Amino acid sequence: xxxxxxxxxxxxxxxxLFCWAVIVFVFLPAWPFLVLAGAATGVILIGxxxxxxxxxxxxxxxxxxxxxxxxxxxxxxxxRFERDRAWPNYLFAQSRTDLATALxxxxxxxxxxxxxxxxxxxxxxxxxxxxxxxxxxxxxLLGLTVAAVLSGFVVYGVVCVVLGVAWAGWGIVAxxxxxxxYATQRLRGAKATCTVGGCNHRNRLPAYRCGGCGQVHHDIxxxxxxAFTRRCSCGTMLPTTVLNAGGLAPICQLCGEPLRPGAxxxxxxxxxxxxxxxxxxxxxxxxGMVALARHLTAAGGSLRPVGPESETAFDDARGVVASRADxxxxxxxxxxxxxxxxxxxxxxxxxxxxxxxxxxxxxTREQAGDLPFLDxxxxxxxVLDPFSIPEVRQQLTGPLAAxxxxxxxxxxxxxxxxxxxTRWLRDQGVCLDRKPLAVAVVKSDLLLDLPAAxxxxxxxxxxxxxxxxxxxxxxxxLDGAGRDFAAVRCFLVSSLEVASDADGWAGPASPAHPLLWxxxxxxxxxxxxxxxxxxxxxx
Amino acid sequence: MTGPAMPSGPPHYRAYRxxxxxxxxxxxxxxxxxxxxxxxxxxxxxxxxxxxxxx
Numbered sequence: 001x002x003x004x005x006x007x008x009x010x011x012x013x014x015x016x017l018f019c020w021a022v023i024v025f026v027f028l029p030a031w032p033f034l035v036l037a038g039a040a041t042g043v044i045l046i047g048x049x050x051x052x053x054x055x056x057x058x059x060x061x062x063x064x065x066x067x068x069x070x071x072x073x074x075x076x077x078x079x080r081f082e083r084d085r086a087w088p089n090y091l092f093a094q095s096r097t098d099l100a101t102a103l104x105x106x107x108x109x110x111x112x113x114x115x116x117x118x119x120x121x122x123x124x125x126x127x128x129x130x131x132x133x134x135x136x137x138x139x140x141l142l143g144l145t146v147a148a149v150l151s152g153f154v155v156y157g158v159v160c161v162v163l164g165v166a167w168a169g170w171g172i173v174a175x176x177x178x179x180x181x182y183a184t185q186r187l188r189g190a191k192a193t194c195t196v197g198g199c200n201h202r203n204r205l206p207a208y209r210c211g212g213c214g215q216v217h218h219d220i221x222x223x224x225x226x227a228f229t230r231r232c233s234c235g236t237m238l239p240t241t242v243l244n245a246g247g248l249a250p251i252c253q254l255c256g257e258p259l260r261p262g263a264x265x266x267x268x269x270x271x272x273x274x275x276x277x278x279x280x281x282x283x284x285x286x287x288g289m290v291a292l293a294r295h296l297t298a299a300g301g302s303l304r305p306v307g308p309e310s311e312t313a314f315d316d317a318r319g320v321v322a323s324r325a326d327x328x329x330x331x332x333x334x335x336x337x338x339x340x341x342x343x344x345x346x347x348x349x350x351x352x353x354x355x356x357x358x359x360x361x362x363x364t365r366e367q368a369g370d371l372p373f374l375d376x377x378x379x380x381x382x383v384l385d386p387f388s389i390p391e392v393r394q395q396l397t398g399p400l401a402a403x404x405x406x407x408x409x410x411x412x413x414x415x416x417x418x419x420x421x422t423r424w425l426r427d428q429g430v431c432l433d434r435k436p437l438a439v440a441v442v443k444s445d446l447l448l449d450l451p452a453a454x455x456x457x458x459x460x461x462x463x464x465x466x467x468x469x470x471x472x473x474x475x476x477x478l479d480g481a482g483r484d485f486a487a488v489r490c491f492l493v494s495s496l497e498v499a500s501d502a503d504g505w506a507g508p509a510s511p512a513h514p515l516l517w518x519x520x521x522x523x524x525x526x527x528x529x530x531x532x533x534x535x536x537x538x539x
Numbered sequence: 540m541t542g543p544a545m546p547s548g549p550p551h552y553r554a555y556r557x558x559x560x561x562x563x564x565x566x567x568x569x570x571x572x573x574x575x576x577x578x579x580x581x582x583x584x585x586x587x588x589x590x591x592x593x594x
Contacts, residue, residue, distance in 0.1 A: 032578075036574070036578050039574055040571060040574060040575075043567055043570045043571050043574065044567065044571070046567060047563055047564060047566070047567025047568075047570075048567075050560075050563045051560045051563045051564050051567075054556040054557075054559050054560040054563065055556060055557070055560050056547060056556075061547070064545070064546060064547060064548045064552075065548070066545075066548075087545075087548065087549045089551075090548070090551060090552050090555040090556075091555070094548060094552055094555075095555070095559075098556070098559075147574075151567065151570050154566060154570060155563055155566045155567055155570070158562050158563065158566040159559055159562060159563060162558065162559060162562045163559070166555070231549050235545075
């Protein structure tokens with residue numbers, strides 16, 4: 001029995017001696033080296049895992065996000081459309097995926113190191129008797145783990161700083177490009193106007209169809225899909241500004257129909273012509289177009305109809321004006337398509353859209369609601385038929401009654417028509433006080449020689465025309481127009497013919513004058529007739 | 540998705556990744572250098588240890 005006790009005591013003493021010897025002669029001298037080696041391994045683990053993931057080495061690469069993932073991985077745009085299917089910029093989706101994947105790989109690698117290191121212990125727990133020796137890998141692993149965590153903060157921090165700098169640079173570039181584009185569009189007065197099938201949608205940002213696959217891109221501006229260019233899902237490179245998108249086909253954001261070439265790039269002027277039924281709006285538009293074309297040619301520019309409908313309408317207009325034939329009444333069944341022409345002057349190009357709706361649309365507020373082009377017009381032309389003024393009609397009796405029949409006067413009092421339309425516009429929130437109004441007193445060819453036109457002459461100054469209208473009882477309407485609109489000017493015109501001189505300059509009663517005045521107020525100034533031409537006419 | 544297959548994403552992904560990888564490798568290398576400098580160099584000496592003593 002004492003021998004057993006002595007044996008046990010000796011074994012315990014020997015084990016204690018062994019432990020003491022390992023700790024003193026092995027562990028204590030070696031632990032700094034092990035900590036250092038573990039820390040270095042931890043740093044290398046972090047660096048190699050992150051770099052390997054980024055460079056897609058050794059099967060570490062992250063899943064590549066494609067245009068199909070854009071809608072789920074990027075914030076929803078503030079638009080009624082989903083985000084366009086194009087390759088996103090690396091900064092906004094793929095970078096996060098890469099970093100998350102690298103972090104995941106790092107955690108897994110660290111876990112595997114611990115797992116492999118502790119596996120012998122799990123398989124043979126008996127080796128725990130040599131615990132002083134096990135302190136060596138433990139210290140190494142602790143050094144590795146602590147260093148991996150600390151260096152992970154540093155290295156991932158560096159990556160985040162690089163990404164942040166790139167993001168800030170991108171933000172400055174994209175913001176600058178957007179600002180320049182917006183400012184240029186504002187200065188030019190550039191917008192995209194849809195004139196197809198009564199759509200009449202108008203904004204500064206048309207959609208574009210990709211030249212490669214035909215996919216529609218609703219927001220082509222510099223953004224998360226690219227600052228300078230974007231790559232469509234088909235691989236085709238597209239520009240990221242409307243002003244550089246001249247090679248793409250613009251389409252309407254609302255109806256998806258093709259827009260005119262140059263939409264949202266060129267000065268865009270929308271001029272609705274309103275007035276009661278039979279006031280002479282269509283005649284004014286047709287004659288005004290032809291007169292404007294001649295005036296522009298005389299001024300060294302040009303006017304060209306854009307699109308098959310406008311070309312047909314312009315050809316018809318020239319025929320009707322040349323033959324002095326009667327104009328067919330505008331169909332009242334549906335809202336009108338606009339007549340679009342491309343104007344070129346020495347300094348600027350632009351698109352002019354003239355909208356001529358049937359007078360029935362202006363007779364009630366409900367029907368005026370079907371004319372969306374009124375919402376965002378650059379100016380208005382109110383066609384005033386002098387033969388529909390009650391006081392003028394009263395004077396056309398006896399032998400002069402035939403003149404009233406010839407004039408086919410408008411069915412509604414001009415004041416009532418004006419009030420219905422302007423009240424509806426105000427209700428729609430249209431800022432009339434920023435828009436000019438041209439009051440075109442038409443049919444001057446039938447009016448000027450009548451006693452009712454006493455005080456009027458051709459050419460008549462706007463003040464003279466206003467004074468005459470006030471005499472005829474339209475002072476309320478004119479006072480209201482003065483309050484409603486930014487500027488009001490009256491013109492006495494004859495739409496029977498273009499009233500141009502031999503060189504093509506618009507004459508005193510030309511229907512081009514209201515259009516020229518409104519174009520001038522819409523950043524599309526067109527030179528007036530030179531003084532010599534004016535002097536020749538008035539002499 | 541139609542169009543050309545780009546398993547690694549468009550070319551600009553590669554450019555960003557290379558820049559980031561260079562930043563990562565540089566940062567990791569600097570950390571290693573700092574670690575070794577801490578172990579063998581000035582800071583250890585400044586703290587009153589000679590490298591031999593500390594190790």
